[in-house]
Amino acid sequence: MSAEQAAALIHHGDHVGMSGFTGSGYPKAVPPALARHIEAANQGGQTFRIGVWTGASTAPELDGALAKVGGIEMRLPYQSDPTCRARINAGEMEYVDIHLSHVAQFVWFGFLGKLNVAVVEVAGIREDGRLIPASSLGNNKTWLDLADKVILEVNSQHPLELEGMHDIYYGTALPPNRRPIPVLHPSSRIGERYLHVDPDKVVAVVETHLPDRHTAFTPPDEASNRIAGHILEFLEHEIRIGRLPPSLLPLQSGVGNTTNAVLAGLDRGKYRNLTAYTEVLQDGMLEMLRSGTLAFASATALSLSPGGYREFIEHLDFYRQRIVLRPQEISNHPEVIRRLGIISMNGMIEADIYGNVNSTHVMGTRIMNGIGGSGDFARNAYLSIFMTASTAKDGAISCIVPMASHVDHTEHDVQVIVTEQGLADLRGLAPRQRSKLLIERCAHPAYRDALTDYVERAQASGRAGRGGLHTPHLLQEALAWHQRYEDTGRMLPG
Numbered sequence: 001m002s003a004e005q006a007a008a009l010i011h012h013g014d015h016v017g018m019s020g021f022t023g024s025g026y027p028k029a030v031p032p033a034l035a036r037h038i039e040a041a042n043q044g045g046q047t048f049r050i051g052v053w054t055g056a057s058t059a060p061e062l063d064g065a066l067a068k069v070g071g072i073e074m075r076l077p078y079q080s081d082p083t084c085r086a087r088i089n090a091g092e093m094e095y096v097d098i099h100l101s102h103v104a105q106f107v108w109f110g111f112l113g114k115l116n117v118a119v120v121e122v123a124g125i126r127e128d129g130r131l132i133p134a135s136s137l138g139n140n141k142t143w144l145d146l147a148d149k150v151i152l153e154v155n156s157q158h159p160l161e162l163e164g165m166h167d168i169y170y171g172t173a174l175p176p177n178r179r180p181i182p183v184l185h186p187s188s189r190i191g192e193r194y195l196h197v198d199p200d201k202v203v204a205v206v207e208t209h210l211p212d213r214h215t216a217f218t219p220p221d222e223a224s225n226r227i228a229g230h231i232l233e234f235l236e237h238e239i240r241i242g243r244l245p246p247s248l249l250p251l252q253s254g255v256g257n258t259t260n261a262v263l264a265g266l267d268r269g270k271y272r273n274l275t276a277y278t279e280v281l282q283d284g285m286l287e288m289l290r291s292g293t294l295a296f297a298s299a300t301a302l303s304l305s306p307g308g309y310r311e312f313i314e315h316l317d318f319y320r321q322r323i324v325l326r327p328q329e330i331s332n333h334p335e336v337i338r339r340l341g342i343i344s345m346n347g348m349i350e351a352d353i354y355g356n357v358n359s360t361h362v363m364g365t366r367i368m369n370g371i372g373g374s375g376d377f378a379r380n381a382y383l384s385i386f387m388t389a390s391t392a393k394d395g396a397i398s399c400i401v402p403m404a405s406h407v408d409h410t411e412h413d414v415q416v417i418v419t420e421q422g423l424a425d426l427r428g429l430a431p432r433q434r435s436k437l438l439i440e441r442c443a444h445p446a447y448r449d450a451l452t453d454y455v456e457r458a459q460a461s462g463r464a465g466r467g468g469l470h471t472p473h474l475l476q477e478a479l480a481w482h483q484r485y486e487d488t489g490r491m492l493p494g
Helices: 003-007 030-043 060-068 081-091 099-111 140-146 220-239 255-267 282-291 306-314 316-320 334-340 374-381 433-442 445-463 480-488
Strands: 014-016 051-054 072-076 115-123 129-132 147-156 202-208 252-253 274-277 294-299 322-326 343-347 351-353 383-387 417-420 421-426
Touching: 003 030, 003 202, 051 060, 051 255, 060 072, 060 081, 072 081, 072 252, 081 322, 099 140, 115 140, 115 220, 129 294, 220 417, 220 421, 252 255, 255 282, 255 343, 282 294, 282 316, 282 374, 306 316, 343 374, 351 383, 374 383, 383 445, 433 445
Parallel strands: 014 051, 014 115, 051 072, 115 147, 147 202, 252 274, 252 343, 274 294, 294 322, 343 383, 383 417
Antiparallel strands: 115 129, 417 421
16 A cells, blocks of 8 residues: 555554664655654644654654654654754653663563554565565564554565575563573574564555665764774784784674774774674675675664665675674674673763763753663673764863763773773773873863862862762762853863
8 A cells, every 4th residue: 555545554642663773774655654644633633643663763754754743752762863852852752762672672571561553664575474674673573573563665675685684583582481592603693584474463565665864974084083093002902912812802883983984994904804793784894894804794784875885785695695684682682792792882972080971961961862782782792992082062072071961881881981082991990090091091181181180179078078089079060061061162161
């Protein structure tokens, strides 16, 4: 049926699980049609809002279109759309920020309520009813299993040669009947190539021919290249002293120019036959696969630039032998991450002098995107690396602060922090040792004296009996830098 007819099967108050992960494999026809239905209903004096559950971020045709007409009551688990972000921060949309590995099990546990409708994009439907997945898997398996009604978008833009690239594991169970997940290597295949769906639940099939959202990456700037250089030097040091093997350990990297710069640096080095066990496959990993630096990559979705997507399509036979896409409950599974010994590299908004990391909120109250999978990897990785430029807003904001305005990753889960200024290896250090190293290695020179002054006065206050000396703080000043920025547009006075 048409997208408009399919959209009419979704009702006010429904929880709708939609496919999609970082702009890949999201439904492209039904959400805009649904937005038109919602807009017409709201203009007619009715209230029409739904809950939107996905794998991660999607695209303007989904998040943007529904947010623009005020059609989203609640969103989870991750978003990056500017209209969504504005409505969330204005209090017009509820947002539940969840670790990506938790979403599927939360739905199975019933923690989030009933899933009414699934809208899932696929590359094709086989004669036996099995579904050929598209360019991402995310939570699609769970949506198809648990939704009362299923709407399928069959997108012929996806080549059928994607068939065979996926590994959908149907062996998960609820407590107390869980068993170990037998992923022993990033290349392990433990499941099936196809998604299953009960045909009695399929209420609509909509045919489309529309591309994924392929966002061009800007070339790495000087700060990104310097951060990459510090990380590469650190990895070489870890190999020399025997804490890493010459072939490293499986890599995980968040999306962005800095991680692409790190991957490019690895590709220029002496490394061969590396592996990746990550969430998204970026351009940098395609280049590493082509050169032989990377032997195999496991992910849950593609996140490619237009040029990267063309490369992927033109050499699909090559990549299908070297890439596997899994459901995110497997790609982000904490036990698998810990057992494989992942090297995790993720971005952050700010870190405080003791190593607590904020990766989600600006000035403590305004959500940016969400925690995504960074928590899944940071807490369980062999090496947990967070990186950012040392300043933002042309130097008005320091990304190393006395106290983080919001904490997503506590000091217990953060091992290495890197800025363009340098790298701080925090492993085995007590809080006051951490603060000294972070200020010396990672803070921008314009902020080092102010940070040192804060620490010294906090320690003096502790010695005078006003507070403790384990993690010294001046509580009346701890967030003063953020408040000063809100008041004056700069963290430093003057």
